[in-house]
Amino acid sequence: MQYRLAYLAYTDVNWCEALGTVLANDEVINGVSYRGGFPVVKKQMRQWSLRITEYADRLLKGLEEIDFSDSMKEIQRNWIGKSTGARIDFKVKSEKGTVPSMTVFTTRPDTLFGVDFMVVAPEHEMVKEITSTAQQDEVTKYLTYVESRSEVDRMAEVKKITGCFTGAYAIHPFTHKEIPIWTSEYVLAGYGTGAIMAVPCGDERDHKFAKFFKLPITNIIGKNYNGEEANPSYDAILDNSDFLNGMVMRDAIGVMADRLEQLGIGKRQVNYKMRDAGWSRQRYWGEPFPVVFRDDMPYAMAEQELPLELPTTNNFKPSGSGEGPLANLKDWIHFSPGEKRDSNTMPTHAGAAWYFLRYMDPHNDKAFAGREALDYWNQVDIYIGGSEHAVAHLLYSRLWVKVLHDLGYLSFDEPFKKLINQGKITGDSRFVYRIRGTNQFVSAGLRDKYETDPLHVDVNIVNGLELDTDAFRKWRPDFADAQFVLEEGKYLCGSAIEKMSKSKYNVVNPDDIIEKYGADTLRMYEMFLGPLEQSKPWNTNGIDGVYKFLKRFWNLFHDASGKFGVSADAPTPDELRVLHKTLKKISLDIENYSFNTCVSEFMICVNELTSLKCNKRSILEPLVIALAPFAPHIAEELWSMLGHTEMVVGARFPEYDERHLQVSAHAYPISINGKVRATMEFALDMPKEDIEKMVLASEIVKKWSEGKPPKKVIIVPGKIVNVVL
RNA sequence: GCCAAAGUGGCGGAAUUGGUAGACGCGCACGACUCAAAAUCGUGUUCCUUCGGGAGUGAGGGUUCGAUUCCCUCCUUUGGUACCA
Incomplete structure (x- = not known):
């Protein structure tokens, strides 16, 4: 907090009213909760975030000095997602006129004259303010639809094009043309400014959107655009672009950026796809936050009061209000008059990021580890871990170590010298199919007849593919009164090979x-x-x-x-x-x-x-x-x-x-036109000419050559002889 | 969708630098030992075949005397996708 690395912000969570709890993305299937099948909506909550974005550039540069596989580095680079471009301000014309301008981020300011429409993320505050009376009903309907969809759904179903016109217009800064402002889920609120300028002739997503809603498309790259597909080229010559006409796009980027900055309507900007790390969890097991709220303002606890330990309790249930189980411990939360603790805990990433440092000096009661021990053990030499940790754990750990380095506690600023990704042992998962909105389960062969959500089921209560329905009812309380639709008297499960994981109930014990x-x-x-x-x-x-x-x-x-x-x-x-x-x-x-x-x-x-x-x-x-x-x-x-x-x-x-181990001879495979026909043994020090003579004199070559001289003979000492006929 | 990885016999896989594809193991078949079985040991086992040979490393193309290996396009599977840990 003192270093502005941790801050409070309102961020979206998956809120399930019926369960009274916040759910992880993978606990939500098709907009309903994994447990019980209750509706899940997005809700804003005040949560801690870590400012990992401040380290984005160093996390990127640090990759150059560590021994991770190229694919792992590639994943991290893409995750950090550095892109250079510009912010551009557009004046807005709307009925209410309360929003004077909107700002977009683009990597391609050179295409500014190809803008045909603007798109704002549905969550963006300005959507409500600029929507015209005529479009109000349609926009409201659309926002309700978007709220039901998780971010994963939105990214996964890119082919499904949805959107809605707001009734407002942006004014092009150079041509002063009115550009319609739409809202669509393909623009994410969390990236850039949450708004884009759409250039359909150069961007595939914009192009599909324009085609779908039959919006006009301006061509700024002449014959490089064929009317069917967007062309994201940097090398085309610009056309229909006023002062940029005739320029190669690559060069026009800088020219446009300069012009925007001169006119004060835009600015060069580096943007990262990476977002700050949401660091609050509404769960029991996790490190509590060492902060105290006075008048709703957070203050870091004094160092001599640390560590703040997790209080003991038997009540691990969520509070019901969206807060975690710690909120039930009123005495702990309100530990002194006018002061209040945070009911959130940290994610498991927190401990995983730096536990190995504590291992270096586990009995130290003055510090997390003494400097001498830290210098002696230094970085982790080899870290064997799965590639599924590529972007979360491994980045958090790298961040943590960089922070501790900057604060002067460590002599190194990368935790792991070398990383090997071991493969995962996969398990053979089983699924049951719950009919949407019911506690009824349909056998795998009949599931197409209903609208169903697949749920993992414990492999230990499935024999082959056949579910033990009695065991299933006993398995979890919410399945106690489950009903089944059977096929041929049996309930058959679906199956998939997936990573072995507790959450997928496909774990096999090696005992x-x-x-x-x-x-x-x-x-x-x-x-x-x-x-x-x-x-x-x-x-x-x-x-x-x-x-x-x-x-x-x-x-x-x-x-x-x-x-x-x-x-x-x-x-x-x-x-x-x-x-x-x-x-x-x-x-x-x-x-x-x-x-x-x-x-x-x-x-x-x-x-x-x-x-x-x-x-x-x-x-x-x-x-x-x-x-x-x-x-x-x-x-x-x-x-x-x-x-x-x-x-x-x-x-x-x-x-x-x-x-x-030394050998003096090698059994040469004799191939004819690349096909091995025989083997012949020759001493390794035999000259090539002698080998060639003996090979050409052999019965097998005579048989295949039928007396004709070979075109070429290739002899690789110690390896192979190839006769080309 | 995006990012990443992987596709080789009935199965898990091997082939270290472009040089005998299928090492090693499982499974299967046959045989030895045994009253019998288990265990153990031995032999064989990519597919097709007119027994000459032919085809073959996800599919299609390319480079090369020679490609599982290098290049291009495509398909499939798996992992990640920010609250599973």
Whole structure:
């Protein structure tokens, strides 16, 4: 607060009157609440916001120095959404005349002469003030419709074009033409100025809008506009544009901006798509705000009064007024006469943004962490996390660390040096279909006959696709008197592969697998499933393979009767080759976080050592160390059986030795016109000319060439031979 | 819609720099052991085929002696989309 990083503002929330609570966007489906199916409307509430926009530019620049994937950086760049352009003021002509002007933001001031209409966000205050008597009914109807739609709906259904003329006009600053002002949900109140100038010949959305409502379209780019599709080019030559005529659009942007600034009717501006972060939640679990209100003005609590802890209660229900559960604790809220606490709590993002700093010095009772510890541990070296955190958590955490850096608490200003996005384990979700406005559920095959909203249902009360309807009624109180429309006597659920998540009720608990196969098998199987970065559905079909591998590895150390015993004999070159090939592959793959191929390599190694009947200590001992990160329990057990008293986790990782891997010859695939027809073995140091002679003399080439000389012979040493006929 | 990622046998996946597509595992088939089963071991397993060969990495095109890999267009699936955490 002292640094103007946190401020109070009125922002929109999803308000459900029937539940008496505020809902998250994903708790709202088609304008009704997930629980109960009650109507949800937008409501303004006074909430805390964090001024993350003030850091937009630094968050953008900071991306250059951290090791995140390109796609992750791209997502953050787009989210921050820096765009340069200009604000332009238009005079407004309306019946009441109370609104003298409107301001729009545009990245394309060069297209100012192509403006055919203006669009104002439905939430914009001026809509009510400029609407003419003739248009009043229609506008009111439209605003009611918009209120029922979530922002996600509005962005998702861009193809659905809606809007309404307000009856007012803007005056073009140069031509003084009257431009109709419309309102439409495709203009978002939260971005820019909440109003745009529409240039249909250059902007796809404006173009579709103009076509839909049959508005005239001014062409300012000559033959570069075909009348069918908008052309967002920067390179076209301007036409119908007064003093900009003949200029390339790219150059005209600056010329127009200069002119607007000279005339005082516009200004260059950098705009960010990113909005300030809404930081209030009407929930119990979360950090309470360390502020006190006196005469409705917030004051930060004194440092010696901190931390403000979450009060204990058994009443987690919402207050009913839109405030969170803390509002029920009257003694806590009104803790002293004339003073009042905030009933909101912070989102989970708050703690997630900086908890790792506390981990560096968890017992410190003077500060969140001592400077010495912070400097010692420094940034997080590798952060493995899902890409779903790309824009929320990861940006908040970066913001938080920058703020703490600016306040002098940290020597670094980026929290994570390197980020790896592990894939999500996806689950197989099940859905039931609630008939809109009822507590009646229709089986998946019949849902097209009704207007329904899909709801997630716990996979544990569904057998295959068939819902256990009794269990469903018991599952949650609001379903106790649910009615079902069955097909062939059964209730069948819909299904989808989605990320595994509590909120989607598709979580599978791994305890049963650990019970049956052990934690080592589960751990290795998860690695074996596929690349770390890739999402994959949870499926235990292949787990037997990993289990068998661990048994076979164990068997290398045991004789047929199960008695432990390793040989002290010297290893053969074959055995050494197997060991060092494995060590090399494992070492390189660990560096690349390619754990699935490590597991494959271990399997190959065990297969080969089993057929070599190798039980030599000099081969097996290094393998136990290499296996330890993958199957720690078995590795520790074998390590101790090998006579060690220290733990294997402390052992030095074995290094591979290229000397055991050298080969002198390569089996060259002989391809003819790109198709492999045979293989021939040649020494690696054999000159190309000799290889060519021998290949051309071979039976297989003679067969395909039918005596004709080849057009070309390509020899890649150590790789392949290709004969082009 | 927008932003991002991914599409390879019946299934999970491999192919590190453009160089033998399908490693490794599951599943399946057959065989050994067994009274039998389980477990274990062995062999085979991309598809089509007139058994010569042909096709083949989501679809279509391109570059190249050679493309899962590079380029263009399209399709599908998944994640995010600001109060799920």
